[in-house]
Amino acid sequence: MDMKASKKLGLKERYTLMTRDLAWTPTYQAVKDVFPLTEYEGIKIHDWDKFEDPFRMTMDSYWKYQAEKERKLYAIIDAFTQNNGHLGVTDARYINALKLFLTGITPVEYMAHRGFAHIGRQYPGAGPRVACLMQSLDEIRHAQTQIHSLSNYNKYYNGFQNWRHQHDRVWYLSVPKSFFDDAVSGGPFEYIIAIGFAFEYVLTNLLFVPFISGAAYNGDMGAMAFGFSAQSDESRHMTLGLEVIKFILEQDPANLPIVQAWIDKWFWRGYRVLTLVAMMMDYMLPKRVMSWKEAWEIYAEQNGGALFADLARYGIKVPKGWEQACKEKDHLSHLAWNTFYSYGMAAPFHTWAPSEKDMEWLSAKYPDTFDKYYRSLWTHYAREQAEGRRYYSTTLPMLCQICQIPMIFTEPDDPTKIAYRESDYKNIKYHFCSDGCKSIFDLEPGKYVQSWLPVHQIHQGNCFPSDVDPGKPGFNPLAEVLRWYRISDGIDNRDYADSPDKQNFETWRTQATGN
Amino acid sequence: MSNVFIAFQRNEETRAIIDAIVADNPQAVVSQQPAMVKIDAPGHMVIRKSTIEQELGREFDLQEMQVHLITLSGNIDETDDEFRLTWNQ
Numbered sequence: 001m002d003m004k005a006s007k008k009l010g011l012k013e014r015y016t017l018m019t020r021d022l023a024w025t026p027t028y029q030a031v032k033d034v035f036p037l038t039e040y041e042g043i044k045i046h047d048w049d050k051f052e053d054p055f056r057m058t059m060d061s062y063w064k065y066q067a068e069k070e071r072k073l074y075a076i077i078d079a080f081t082q083n084n085g086h087l088g089v090t091d092a093r094y095i096n097a098l099k100l101f102l103t104g105i106t107p108v109e110y111m112a113h114r115g116f117a118h119i120g121r122q123y124p125g126a127g128p129r130v131a132c133l134m135q136s137l138d139e140i141r142h143a144q145t146q147i148h149s150l151s152n153y154n155k156y157y158n159g160f161q162n163w164r165h166q167h168d169r170v171w172y173l174s175v176p177k178s179f180f181d182d183a184v185s186g187g188p189f190e191y192i193i194a195i196g197f198a199f200e201y202v203l204t205n206l207l208f209v210p211f212i213s214g215a216a217y218n219g220d221m222g223a224m225a226f227g228f229s230a231q232s233d234e235s236r237h238m239t240l241g242l243e244v245i246k247f248i249l250e251q252d253p254a255n256l257p258i259v260q261a262w263i264d265k266w267f268w269r270g271y272r273v274l275t276l277v278a279m280m281m282d283y284m285l286p287k288r289v290m291s292w293k294e295a296w297e298i299y300a301e302q303n304g305g306a307l308f309a310d311l312a313r314y315g316i317k318v319p320k321g322w323e324q325a326c327k328e329k330d331h332l333s334h335l336a337w338n339t340f341y342s343y344g345m346a347a348p349f350h351t352w353a354p355s356e357k358d359m360e361w362l363s364a365k366y367p368d369t370f371d372k373y374y375r376s377l378w379t380h381y382a383r384e385q386a387e388g389r390r391y392y393s394t395t396l397p398m399l400c401q402i403c404q405i406p407m408i409f410t411e412p413d414d415p416t417k418i419a420y421r422e423s424d425y426k427n428i429k430y431h432f433c434s435d436g437c438k439s440i441f442d443l444e445p446g447k448y449v450q451s452w453l454p455v456h457q458i459h460q461g462n463c464f465p466s467d468v469d470p471g472k473p474g475f476n477p478l479a480e481v482l483r484w485y486r487i488s489d490g491i492d493n494r495d496y497a498d499s500p501d502k503q504n505f506e507t508w509r510t511q512a513t514g515n
Numbered sequence: 516m517s518n519v520f521i522a523f524q525r526n527e528e529t530r531a532i533i534d535a536i537v538a539d540n541p542q543a544v545v546s547q548q549p550a551m552v553k554i555d556a557p558g559h560m561v562i563r564k565s566t567i568e569q570e571l572g573r574e575f576d577l578q579e580m581q582v583h584l585i586t587l588s589g590n591i592d593e594t595d596d597e598f599r600l601t602w603n604q
Contacts (some may be wrong), residue, residue, distance in 0.1 A: 008592070009597050011578075011593065011594055012594065029580070054591040054592055054593055055576070055578075055581075055591065055593055056592070056593055057581075061578055065556060065578065065579075065581045065582055066539075066581050069581075069582055072582070083535030088537065187585075208550070208585075209522065209585060209586055210588070211549055213548050213549045213550055214549070216549045216551075217549040217550075224550055228524050228550070228551075228585060231585045231586060232524075232582060232583065232584045232585065234585075235581075235584045235586055236581070236587060238586070238587070239587075242590070279602055287551055287575065289548065302517075303518075303520070303588050304516065305517065306517030306519075306589075306604075307588070309517055309602070309604050310517075310590070310602045310603055310604060312604075313603065413602050415522055442561050502544075502604045
């Protein structure tokens with residue numbers, strides 16, 4: 001059959017027809033009643049049509065390419081499960097990074113889905129609305145593909161089974177959870193600066209690129225597949241973040257100070273969440289692609305530097321906490337892993353002291369700090385452990401009111417001194433880990449006095465199963481908190497050396513290579 | 516001048532895309548990392564449909580890059596024929 005298709009429309013024409021031309025101005029209701037949230041944050045938008053997605057992605061192409069990504073992803077997942085992929089990783093220690101990912105990141109992907117659905121509905125402009133709709137669909141896809149990919153590990157290893165339950169309860173999971181809850185409870189403009197710009201553009205490369213490249217390096221085809229599949233959407237998300245910020249700044253000069261304050265706040269909030277990523281890169285991967293410090297230099301200092309130099313033409317400055325974050329690159333992962341090692345009984349994954357070989361690597365990557373400040377800590381722990389006294393802290397740490405991380409961070413210019421900041425509000429004292437977190441509180445104390453701080457909640461008796469009586473003799477608060485967390489003591493937690501995961505992995509690996 | 520960059524998953528299709536980028540951007544620096552490739556270029560980078568088609572030996576829609584993209588940095592402008600990344604500094 002001889003069929004001649006008519007000439008295809010160009011990308012620009014197709015974009016116009018499939019986005020702006022499908023929108024209309026409501027007449028039965030006033031525009032401000034249909035979009036009631038666009039004014040209260042003080043952002044002024046005069047012409048929504050000035051926003052254009054530079055990818056010029058339309059819904060029909062979106063479905064086409066997303067379907068292609070899904071087909072590729074699920075083919076890999078099938079091959080991975082059919083081929084005993086869970087035994088192919090370098091070492092079962094690696095799998096603990098995945099437990100951290102599933103409990104800490106996957107639920108916030110779902111929150112990102114809800115957040116973008118919400119703000120997409122609230123924007124009167126068709127361009128950003130369509131881009132937010134796509135991102136909302138991407139984010140739920142990320143949550144789903146992560147759950148599917150990691151479900152294969154859940155069949156064999158401990159600590160994956162209660163990820164959703166734990167996300168709302170376990171102490172350190174309140175760090176990513178409160179970050180996202182903070183963002184979605186902001187207005188539609190704050191949310192997109194928080195997540196679309198500060199998190200996606202400035203910071204997610206640090207989460208996905210080295211971690212997922214690390215997954216591939218450690219033989220984990222499952223995590224590599226969902227990670228790269230998710231990351232292929234991130235390019236679009238980053239672009240949305242950057243285009244929205246330029247659009248807002250071009251719309252009205254009065255928007256600049258509001259946007260700058262959000263950038264200062266959300267850079268610091270996001271950066272603090274990445275503390276978990278820093279220790280994952282430096283301590284949890286048996287084979288490491290690059291150190292946190294190197295990743296920070298490439299993706300934050302070089303790339304972020306380029307971004308802020310570009311935005312300088314609008315009057316945007318580098319975020320307030322930038323300099324401190326750059327100073328902390330030599331310390332962050334060491335401080336964080338020490339905390340998880342010490343509280344290793346209260347997390348549903350395993351921890352361990354770095355081996356002599358690991359420490360050689362750390363010392364080479366951190367020539368100015370590792371040997372000087374941190375090596376002695378690990379040799380001390382290792383000695384204690386060899387003598388049967390594996391150290392577990394049994395006290396509860398003090399938390400920062402904003403980032404909710406224990407007060408572990410040192411003074412930017414004195415790595416031997418823990419940093420403490422405080423503010424008074426209505427005759428109550430609140431504590432912070434840094435100037436960044438303190439200034440976020442001081443701008444909106446009414447919001448942050450409501451924080452659900454896991455340690456405070458334990459002290460108040462809100463983190464025990466309902467069948468226990470804390471007044472009874474022999475009451476063991478730690479055991480009851482673990483039960484409330486649904487952590488099986490001695491199975492899901494504590495040192496990797498003593499774990500059933502380690503034993504099983506060794507047994508199965510032996511079985512896999514012979515009869 | 517700051518670098519723009521783009522990173523792809525490492526596979527058969529992106530091998531052709533990367534060769535095309537290198538051909539069109541003499542200043543591009545390619546770095547191979549586990550499972551991915553990152554290409555940096557000072558100030559700007561252009562990715563041309565026609566060059567990719569020559570490398571691949573078939574028709575190529577620039578939006579097909581979406582399937583293999585990992586990350587990028589710079590202001591984007593995409594048309595049917597070209598995909599550009601630039602920093603305005």
